[in-house]
Amino acid sequence: MVAVARWLFQEEHEILRKSIRSFVQKEIVPHVEEWEEKGEFPAELFLRLGELGFLGLKYTEEYGGSGEDYVADAVFVEEMARCGSGGVHAGIGAHAHLATPPVYKFGSEEQKQRFLVPAIRGEKIGALGITEPNAGSDVSALATTAVKNGSHYVVNGSKIFITNGVRADFIVLAVKTSPRAGHKGISFLLVEKGTPGFTVGRSLAKLGWHPSDTGELFFENCFVPEENLLGEENQGFYYIMQNFQWERLVLALGAVSAAELALEEALRYARQRVQFGKPIGKFQVIRHKLADMATVIETARCLTYHALSKFVRGEDAVTEVSMAKIVACEVHNQVADEALQIHGGYGYMMEFPVQRYWRDARIGTIGGGTTEVMKEIIARRIIKD
Amino acid sequence: MAHYFFSEEHEAVRRTLRRFVEKELAPHAEEWEKAEYFPDWVFRRMGELGFLGLRYPEEYGGQGGDLFMSIVFFEELARSGIGGLPLAMLVQTEMVPPPILQFGTEEQKQKYLAPTLKGEKIACLGITEPNAGSDVASIQTRAVREGDRWIINGRKIFITNGVRADFILLVAKTEPSKGHQGFSLFFVDKRTPGFTVSRKLKKVGMACSDTAELLFEDCRVPAENLLGEENKGFYQIMWELQGERLFGAVGAVAGAQHAFERALAYARQRIQFGRPICEFQVIAHKLVDMATEIEAARQLIYATTWKVAQGEYPVKEISMCKLVAAQVSCRVADAALQIHGGYGYMMEYPVQRTWRDVRLNRIGGGTDEIMKEIIARSLGI
Numbered sequence: 001m002v003a004v005a006r007w008l009f010q011e012e013h014e015i016l017r018k019s020i021r022s023f024v025q026k027e028i029v030p031h032v033e034e035w036e037e038k039g040e041f042p043a044e045l046f047l048r049l050g051e052l053g054f055l056g057l058k059y060t061e062e063y064g065g066s067g068e069d070y071v072a073d074a075v076f077v078e079e080m081a082r083c084g085s086g087g088v089h090a091g092i093g094a095h096a097h098l099a100t101p102p103v104y105k106f107g108s109e110e111q112k113q114r115f116l117v118p119a120i121r122g123e124k125i126g127a128l129g130i131t132e133p134n135a136g137s138d139v140s141a142l143a144t145t146a147v148k149n150g151s152h153y154v155v156n157g158s159k160i161f162i163t164n165g166v167r168a169d170f171i172v173l174a175v176k177t178s179p180r181a182g183h184k185g186i187s188f189l190l191v192e193k194g195t196p197g198f199t200v201g202r203s204l205a206k207l208g209w210h211p212s213d214t215g216e217l218f219f220e221n222c223f224v225p226e227e228n229l230l231g232e233e234n235q236g237f238y239y240i241m242q243n244f245q246w247e248r249l250v251l252a253l254g255a256v257s258a259a260e261l262a263l264e265e266a267l268r269y270a271r272q273r274v275q276f277g278k279p280i281g282k283f284q285v286i287r288h289k290l291a292d293m294a295t296v297i298e299t300a301r302c303l304t305y306h307a308l309s310k311f312v313r314g315e316d317a318v319t320e321v322s323m324a325k326i327v328a329c330e331v332h333n334q335v336a337d338e339a340l341q342i343h344g345g346y347g348y349m350m351e352f353p354v355q356r357y358w359r360d361a362r363i364g365t366i367g368g369g370t371t372e373v374m375k376e377i378i379a380r381r382i383i384k385d
Numbered sequence: 386m387a388h389y390f391f392s393e394e395h396e397a398v399r400r401t402l403r404r405f406v407e408k409e410l411a412p413h414a415e416e417w418e419k420a421e422y423f424p425d426w427v428f429r430r431m432g433e434l435g436f437l438g439l440r441y442p443e444e445y446g447g448q449g450g451d452l453f454m455s456i457v458f459f460e461e462l463a464r465s466g467i468g469g470l471p472l473a474m475l476v477q478t479e480m481v482p483p484p485i486l487q488f489g490t491e492e493q494k495q496k497y498l499a500p501t502l503k504g505e506k507i508a509c510l511g512i513t514e515p516n517a518g519s520d521v522a523s524i525q526t527r528a529v530r531e532g533d534r535w536i537i538n539g540r541k542i543f544i545t546n547g548v549r550a551d552f553i554l555l556v557a558k559t560e561p562s563k564g565h566q567g568f569s570l571f572f573v574d575k576r577t578p579g580f581t582v583s584r585k586l587k588k589v590g591m592a593c594s595d596t597a598e599l600l601f602e603d604c605r606v607p608a609e610n611l612l613g614e615e616n617k618g619f620y621q622i623m624w625e626l627q628g629e630r631l632f633g634a635v636g637a638v639a640g641a642q643h644a645f646e647r648a649l650a651y652a653r654q655r656i657q658f659g660r661p662i663c664e665f666q667v668i669a670h671k672l673v674d675m676a677t678e679i680e681a682a683r684q685l686i687y688a689t690t691w692k693v694a695q696g697e698y699p700v701k702e703i704s705m706c707k708l709v710a711a712q713v714s715c716r717v718a719d720a721a722l723q724i725h726g727g728y729g730y731m732m733e734y735p736v737q738r739t740w741r742d743v744r745l746n747r748i749g750g751g752t753d754e755i756m757k758e759i760i761a762r763s764l765g766i
Contacts, residue, residue: 136726138657161727205732207741275520285754337715340744344518344752345543348745350587359589362722362740363730370726372667 008305013075020054020079028083035211036356039203041088043125043167046095050122055096059104063112064120070246070312073097077250081257084353086360087211089254094163094212095119097250099126099172102188102243106231115170115190127168129159129191129217130240137373139174139240140183144219146175153177153189153229155197155222161367165215166203169193174240177233186236190228197222208359244369245311248321251368252304252328255361256297259328259335262357263293266339269346269354286342293335300324300331319381322374329364330371336361390453390687398454402436402461410465417593418738423470425507425549428477432504437478441486445494446502452694455479456635456687463639466735468742469594471636472749476545477501479632481508481554484570484625488613497552497572509550511541511599512622519755521622522565526601528557535571535611537579537604543749547597548585551575555601556618568618572610579604590741629750631690631703634710637746638682641710641717644739645675648721651736655726668724675717682706682713701763708756711746718743 004014027048035041049055058073059065066072077097080089103116103126118124135141144157155175159165171191178185191198201216231239267290270281280286304327307320336358340347343354365371391399409430417423431437432446439454441447448454455478462471485498500506517523526539537557547553553573560567573580584598613621649672652663662668689702718740722729725736747753 131727134656136657141657207730207732207737209730274516275518275523277520277523285757341747341753345513345748348588348590348748350589355589358744359741365723366726366730370723372723375667 006305008071008309009075010071013071016057016072017075017079020076021082023052023054024079024083028085028088032083032085032088035088036085039210040213041085041091041211045088045092046122046125048122049092050120055100055122056120059100059116059120063104063116071308074249074253074308077253078257081254082261084258084261084357085211086258086356086363087209089258090163090209091212093250093254094128095126098128098243098247099164099168099170101246102128102172102230102239103190105242106188106235106239107190108227110227111190111230124169125164125167127162127164127171127215128243129162129165129171129173131161132158133160137370139237140186142174142176142186144173144175145179146177146187146189146224148177148226149223151226152223153226155189155191155219155224157219159215159217161204162215162217163212165217166200166213168215171198171217172230174236177236181234183237185234186240187233188230188236188239189224190230191219191222191224192228195222195224206363208356208362245317245321247368248325248374249304249308249311251364252300252307252321252324255328255332255364256301256304258357258361259293259297259300259332262332262336262339262354262361263290263297265354265357266290266293266342269343273344280342289338289342293338296331297335300328304328319378322369322377325369326365326371326374326378329361332361332364388687390691391457394450395453395457398439398450399457399461401434402458403464405431405434405436406461406465410462410467410470414465414467414735417467417470421587421592422595423467423473423593427470428473428504428507430504431474432502437474437504438482438502439478441482441498441502445486446499452690455632456690459632459635460639460642463636463643466643466739467593468640468739468745469591471639472591472594472745473546475629475632475636476510477504477508480510480625480629483628484554484612484621487624488570488617488621490609492609493572493612497554500551506551507546507549509544509546509553509597510625511544511547511553511555513543514540515542519752522619524556524558524568526555526557527561528559528569528571530559530608531605533608534605535608537571537573537601537606539601540583541597541599541601543586544597544599545594547599548582548595553580553599554612556622559618560616563616565619566616568622569615570612570618570621571606572612573601573604573606577604577606589744590738591745592738626751627693627698627700627703630707630756631686631693633746633750634682634686634703634706637707637710637714637743638679638686640739640743640746641675641679641682641714644714644718644721644736644743645672645679647736647739648672648675648724651728652724662724671720671724675720678713679717682709685709701760704751704756704759704763707751708753708760711743711753711756714743714746 056065058070100119119126146153146155173189173191176185177187197220199218203213273280304324307324310317340354340358346352435448438447439450443449501508528535528537555571559569579602581600582597583600586596655662686706689706692699722736722740728734
């Protein structure tokens with residue numbers, strides 16, 4: 001029998017956790033330095049994760065999934081984040097948690113067979129295309145248009161900061177179908193790589209998340225067949241908002257898990273680094289720093305699990321999810337920063353992983369909705385004005 | 386006048402420096418960062434223009450100015466946006482020259498101080514060792530007297546300018562049984578047999594300053610390379626650290642100011658929800674917090690510099706300057722990155738570089754925690 005550590009999990013989740021953890025340790029961790037250096041990880045990792053069934057934990061069996069278990073998927077997120085490379089975690093995450101859920105939830109049977117089934121197997125890589133150069137926090141300012149022309153949509157515009165954008169086989173693309181209708185004029189199209197008029201720019205160089213590709217996408221009179229419309233026309237904003245809840249939970253779960261990894265690294269260093277005749281972990285200031293780190297991680301974890309459980313039960317979890325995203329990502333930054341500080345001069349050196357944890361963490365309060373946007377959402381819901 | 390402490394002379398130097406930084410340094414920022422290096426001519430050129438010796442006596446190639454000239458120097462250098470460059474210049478102007486001027490013989494001043502201030506020789510200071518970081522007293526590098534020479538053995542790490550320096554001012558143990566009273570300082574010239582640069586270290590920020598690991602194996606230096614009195618090295622270093630910390634603090638605040646200006650410019654031109662984001666109250670207040678923290682830290686530094694200029698030795702205030710400036714620089718750079726949103730995470734925007742660069746401020750030259758130890762002691766705790 002496997003002990004269940006937290007109220008949210010069943011024994012089967014802990015068994016799954018063990019198997020993902022050993023997979024991550026054996027097949028990802030040994031390559032992290034190399035993939036970080038190269039700025040990419042091999043596409044075979046998607047295939048391997050598909051083969052093991054990890055990409056379909058929250059989808060039904062008819063599409064190759066293993067049951068609609070979001071808690072199991074949360075375990076997958078937590079354990080992937082422990083690989084120690086935010087970029088590898090992000091690349092897999094963009095596929096599994098951003099691109100495939102809208103296809104599953106809103107796609108037609110034919111779309112699911114074409115896109116979801118191979119994505120769950122890891123044979124096709126997906127990306128979600130929302131952000132544009134002038135539409136970041138302000139999603140309703142999207143300027144990429146799709147105009148109906150016979151049996152096609154003609155797409156024009158550009159996207160930026162798209163994780164997996166460079167190598168994705170398909171993009172779940174947010175477009176304006178009714179340009180004057182603000183957020184009520186957004187739709188989703190499934191756009192395949194190689195569609196004429198769709199080109200991919202360079203992978204953008206980032207402060208952290210090095211192995212994940214971050215693409216700039218361009219659409220110039222790109223003809224997309226009408227059957228590639230996802231769900232209903234002009235319902236895109238609603239789809240985005242729905243998907244955001246899971247995306248933000250994933251970010252919060254990953255942040256807590258990665259913060260825990262940074263704490264472990266700091267603990268290891270504090271135990272072995274000797275200054276003034278004793279391990280620095282014996283100094284009160286360092287001990288209290290470590291205690292603070294453990295405490296804020298625990299707090300963030302409990303809040304995140306609470307939000308997750310509401311989400312899993314199908315309740316309105318927007319407030320709690322937004323809170324969890326803020327707390328977990330801020331905690332991740334704070335803990336990674338302290339972990340670096342505890343490492344002293346070595347913390348500033350590239351040969352120690354803690355500097356990467358610190359750089360990788362920094363996207364947390366920006367991506368998937370900034371802390372400021374989260375606060376706007378919470379404010380609107382509590383002030384009710 | 387910008388401030389009570391600055392005269393027209395300071396402002397004239399500031400204008401010259403600003404033009405120089407804009408014309409000759411800033412255009413190379415991206416190139417040097419990518420190369421993780423800036424060329425040696427920068428030292429020579431700045432020496433030629435008199436910038437490296439602004440506050441030093443004319444007889445050693447200096448300009449005869451006061452301490453506030455050094456403040457002007459570091460405030461203007463930060464405008465290059467290249468954190469590694471002021472760091473290298475901090476070593477060249479405020480870490481190595483003061484102990485030579487204070488403790489050196491006339492011959493040492495001619496041989497090391499004058500060419501350093503003229504940018505003809507690149508200098509570095511060797512204190513930190515793999516097992517002696519915050520705990521300076523646990524330094525293991527040993528110097529043993531043998532006839533008219535000292536034989537040095539040991540390792541140094543995190544030495545700024547160490548890869549290309551023409552000489553190192555080195556701390557070594559001369560009397561192992563005497564604790565704090567058993568250290569001395571030595572000049573070791575590049576190419577002295579037994580002295581090698583074992584590694585160039587890669588850092589998360591300050592990319593274009595070189596950071597070395599140095600190795601001394603039966604390295605023989607002449608007896609006259611001892612700086613000042615034998616066994617006074619620990620006190621000499623503690624004294625040296627005051628200037629390093631004070632002007633390091635100036636650089637930290639100047640770096641914060643640079644990040645603040647970039648964030649302000651971005652917030653003015655970035656439009657979301659139909660208006661520039663600086664018009665949102667949260668962003669406006671964030672910018673206000675940044676400006677306020679910078680101003681407070683700056684005034685603490687100016688007031689402390691005035692005390693130093695009066696001949697005081699205000700260790701407590703200098704440690705406070707270093708602590709506050711380092712923390713403010715990190716908070717401001719972090720807020721500046723946040724204001725840039727997704728663009729802040731992209732390498733093509735310089736704000737991520739400043740964020741990485743300033744992180745060293747809370748570690749180098751004495752960590753935040755060491756500053757607090759010093760301040761606690763000065764409070765009688």
